[in-house]
Amino acid sequence: MCDPDASRVNAASVFRVDRIVIRGLELPLRQPFQTSYGRITHKSFLLVEACSKGVSGYGECVAGPEPFYCPETNETALHMLRDFLIPHTLGVPFAQPWDVLPHLDFVRGHPMAKAALEMAVWDLAARLQNAPLSKLLGGSAAKIRAGAAVGLQASPAALVERVGREVSSGYGRLKVKIEPGRDLEYVRAVRTQFPDLPLLVDANSAYALEHTPLFQQLDQQHLMMIEQPLAWDDLVGHAALQKGLDTPICLDESIASPAQLETALELGACRVVNLKPGRVGGFAAALAIHDRCRTSGVPLWCGGMFESGIGRAANVHLQSLPGFNLPGDTSASERTFVEDLIDPPVEVSSHGEIDVPTAPGLGHDIIWSRVDRATRFREEWSADR
Secondary structure, three states, rough: OOOOOHHHHHOOEEOOOOOOEEEEEEEEEEEEEHHHHHOOOOOOEEEEEEEOOOOEEEOOOOOEEEOOOOEEEEEEEHHHHHHHHHHHOOEEEEEOOHHHHHHHHOOOOHHHHHHHHHHHHHHHHHOOOOOOOOHHHHOOOEEEEOOEOHHHHHHOOHHHHHHHHHOOOOOOOOOOOOOOOOOOOHHHHHHHHOOOOOOOEEEOOOOHHHHHHHHHHHHHHHOOEEEOOOOOOOOOHHHHHHHOOOOOOEEEEOOOOHHHHHHHHHHHHOOEEOOOOOOOOOHHHHHHHHHHHHHOOOOEEEOOOOOOOOHHHHHHHOOOOOOOOOOOOOOOHHEEEOOOOOOOOOOOOOEEEEEEOOOEEEEOEEOOHHHHEEEEEEEEEEEOO
């Protein structure tokens, strides 16, 4: 991991996390979302609250109930947090939030569990300094560009109709999910109807190298990129596929750390990176990846994991950094959830932009009545116990 940029180092007084709360939440989606992994109707996740001096910061764990996207789940993250990460963090003095992730390195892997705690401490540190989270991260943009993702649809016509609705809502960049049997014909239908639309496809690891002829046909559809076509741990295969394509390959699941990014770039396994802070261990690792991509000229954007408004706001702050030069998957709260957890909600303008909050920390108030309705369990730890 690279050293923090000087602009991000803050002369804050030392703080200690004296209390940590974990809540298990479940939020219904406004409409089901289909990927090659399966059909999602609810978002089940862990919410971590880190407290110091009567102030709280919040981090959302992006793991899900099943190990389909990555090996981690809500249960494995809870185990790591409950039995290892939280006991190791309570009462420890931190001079700056940069110090948290190295402090958690004694646990191998489990970046999503680490990120939930680490990102809560970043929010806490920003609130203690009465500063927006973007300032601590080194961001300066007042607005970010938003894109939207469209799940698998029943037919090419249904996909075209859904893409049309998103374009009408102001999203200027669209991502469509694909899987074997629902790919080329579907993409061609969208491209015929929207010849100039910035468009990418996301395979979520549903293909193998034997599908190279299909990707060569997709190569003719003028796509921005093809996201994660092969297995999540197959960097060598992605490098081989990229050599035969003009369309850039973007890696998502394959980049779980700055070290894996280095390997991917060395192999030529991708030309674009989808960065999700909750996937790579938190903000410190995300900033290291951001800086490496920026200095290397690698296009970068921020993906989404169906985060509630809490996790969504964190992603907005991160995208205020200059290296995020492509629209991300951060869409409006109302597009995803029947009832989100923050006020004001994350909103997308008619120009496809989201304002970066200027209030302290995440910059949104949490609607606790909604959190309470969504909470399935709650656990608490204190430094004096």
